Amino acid sequence: MSQQYTSSYWQERKEDVAWLDEQSLNAAYNAVDKHLETGNGNKTALIYEAEDGTVKRFSFLALSQQSNKFANYLLSKGVKKGDRVFLFLPRIPELFIGFLGILKTGAIAGTMFSAFQKDALRDRLENSGATVVITAKELVDRIEQIKSELPELKHVLIVDDETFQADLELHPDNFSVCKTSPEDFAFMLYTSGTTGKPKGIVHAHYGCLQQHESAKLALDLKPNDIYWCTADPGWVTGIVYSILSNWSLGITTVVYGGRFDAEKWYEILEKHKVTVWYSAPTAIRMLMAKGTPLVKKYNLSSLRYLASVGEPLNPEAVIWGKEAFGKYFHDTWWQTETGSIMITNTPNLEVKPGSMGKPFPWVEAAILDDDGIPVPDEEEGNLCLKPFWPSLMRTVWQNKEKYESYFKNGWYFSGDRAKKDKDGYFWFVGRADDVIKTSGERVGPFEVESALVEHPSVVEAGVIGKPDEIRGEIIKAFVVLKPGVEGTEALKTELAEHVKKHLAGHAYPREVEFIDKLPKTRSGKIMRRILKAKELGQPIGDTSTLEEY
Secondary structure, three states, rough: OHHHOOOHHHHHHHHOOOOOOOOOOOOHHHHHHHHHOOOOOOEEEEEEEOOOEEEEEEEEHHHHHHHHHHHHHHHHHOOOOOEEEEEOOOOOHHHHHHHHHHHHHHHEEEEEOOOOOOOHHHHHHHHHOOOOEEEOOOOHHHHHHHHOOOOOOOEEOOOOOOHHEEEEEEEOOOOOOOOOOOOEEEEEEEEEEOOOOOOEEEOOOHHHHHHHHHHHHHHOOOOOOEEEEEEOOOOOOHHHHHHHHHHHHEEEEEEEEOOOOOHHHHHHHHOOOOEEEEHHHHHHHHHHHHHHHHHHOOOOOOOOOOEEEEOOOOOHHHHHHHHHHHHHHHHHHEOOOOOOEEEOOOOOOOOOOOOOOOEOOOOOOEEEEEOOOOOOOOOEEEEEEEOOOOOOOEEOOOOOHHHHEEOOOEEEEEEEEEEEEEOEEEEEEEEEEOEEEEEEEEEEEEHHHHHHHHOOEEEEEEEEEEOOOOOOEEEEEEEEEOOOOOOOHHHHHHHHHHHHHHOOOOOOOOEEOOOOOEEEOOOOOHHHHHHHHHHHHOOOOOOOEOOOO
C-alpha cells in the first residue's frame, strides 16, 4: 500500500473494516460477507420497494449468496481482475447485487444512469474499454445501437432475460473473493465538466475505510437504524452511501425504485419507519414547495436524523426542515473525486443554516488564493484539501494530465469557491467557473439563488453571469414559481428588490426569466453552464448526467 494513504489516523482505524489478510481487503466483502462471520447474516440488509409498491427484503446472507452467484457467472464469461464491467440498469436489486459481484471478482465496476442515451453510453464504454455491460430488457436496445462501435465489449447481459436467470442459477452461491490490494481499483464514475467529454474518476478498495468512518460520523448511523439514501448508484453518493459504507456498518437500508413523488416519499418514510434520511437539495426544495401541511399527514416520528447532499442546501430549506420535521437537514460537502464526505454538519455541531459545516478530524481544509496562499477568514477563495486520504480518487481514466491538474502546491484544488468564518465553519460560494463578477464585485450564484428561494413565490432558482459591456457581467436568474403563481413583470421587479434587500445592492438579478424546470444532474446539482450556454447561444456540451425529478 502506498505510504501516502497511511497516516497515523488511518493506521489506528485499519481494523474498523474487514481485511482478508494483512495485505488485502475487498470493498464488497467488507460491505456484506463479513457480517456472516459476526452473526448478522440474517439481519435485513436491503428493503427494496418498487414503484408499484411491491416490497422485497434481502438479508446480508442473501446479498452475499446472490452476489457470489453473480461473481461466478462473470468469471464464466471470462471476466478477470482489472476488467471494466458496467451496470446500465434501473434502480432494481440486481443493480446492487451486480455491483457487489463485480467487486468480488477484482474487476472494476462502472455505473450508468438508466436515463443515458446512446451518445452518453458510447462515451463511457469506449473510454473505459468495458468488456461487459449488465442491463435490462427495457434498456438493451440503446446498447445494441452502439455495440458495433465498441470492439472491446464482449458480452451484454440482460438480467431479466429468462436465459440469463437460468444460467445464473446454475452457478454456486459460494465464492472465493478476490484478494485485492488496498490500492487496486474498485469502481469508476464519469463526471461531466464545463467542456469536453466526461472524465472517468477511479476509486480504490481502500476507500471503504474512510467511507465506513464518514458514514458513522456524518450520518450518525447506529446498528438499529433504518436508513434511506435517495441517491441512484449512477452517481457517487448512491455507491458510497447506499452500498459500501452503510452496509459496512451493518445498516438496514431502504431503496425505492420509482421516481420522485412527495406523497410517495412520505409514505416510504412512514411505512418503513426510516430513522436516518439522506437526500438531495432539489428533492428537499420540491418537498418544501408542497408545504408543511402535507408532511403533517404522515407519522414520521421514527425520523431522528436528516442530511443533505449534492449541492449546498439553501438556508430557507434548512429552516423549513426544522419546521416540518422538527429537525434540521445536516448539509454535507464532498465530490466524486474525494470519494466520501469531507466537510459536514456532524450531530454534535450547531447547525448554521447555509453552511456546509466543518472538516472531519482527518481532513485538513483551507481557503487559498490562486497561488495557494491562505486568505483571511470571511474572504472568498479556493476550497482546498491537503492530500492524501483513503477515499481520494486514484486516477482519471486514461487522462493523467487531468488528474494532475487537481493538485497544486501540495494541495487538492476542488474547483469550488468558499469562505471560512471565524468559528471554523465553511460556506459555499460557487464553482470557480460559476462565480459572477459584476461591476468589480464577485457574486456567488448560490447566495443569490438562496435569497430568491426565500421569496414565498419561488420553488427554485438558477443564477448565471451574463456578459455586459458596462458591468462586465450582470446577474440573470432563471426562476421556477410555485403552482398557481403568475409570472408577471411586476413579480420580476419584486424578486429583484427582494434580493437587493436581503443580499446586496450589487448582487440582485437585473434579468429574471420564469421557466418550468431547471436543468439538473441526478445528484440535484443545478447545471448553470447549460443555462448560460442556452442564454448565449453556445453549444451546451455533455448533458448525459442530466435528470429531472
